[in-house]
Amino acid sequence: MTTGMMGVDPRDLDDEDLFREMRHLHETRTDALLHGSDDALERHTSRTRELEGEYLKRYPERDVDPGRLRSGARER
Known part of the structure; x- marks a missing residue:
């Protein structure tokens, strides 16, 4: 696996690890937005x-x- 300051290369993650990493980022997004430095927010985004x-x-x-498509939203 490739590692470094930027984390493990996503191509090197198996599906379970990829899903775990995505879940973690989504869980921490608001905190990064509200309280992170500009650099931390940019890294979180990238x-x-x-x-x-x-x-x-x-x-x-x-x-x-x-239901997540425009046509589905219009029907609601």
Whole structure:
């Protein structure tokens, strides 16, 4: 696995670790936004992009909830 200041390369994470890392970032987002330095917030944002990008590469045909589409929102 590749490691360093930026964390483990998302390509090196198995699915379980990728999901865990994404969950953790989503859990800590508000704290980073409200209380983190500009550098910490930028790193949080870029790491989120890296991990979510890897998820989308692995699951391009992910299960999309029709209620989350514009047409679904209009029906509500």
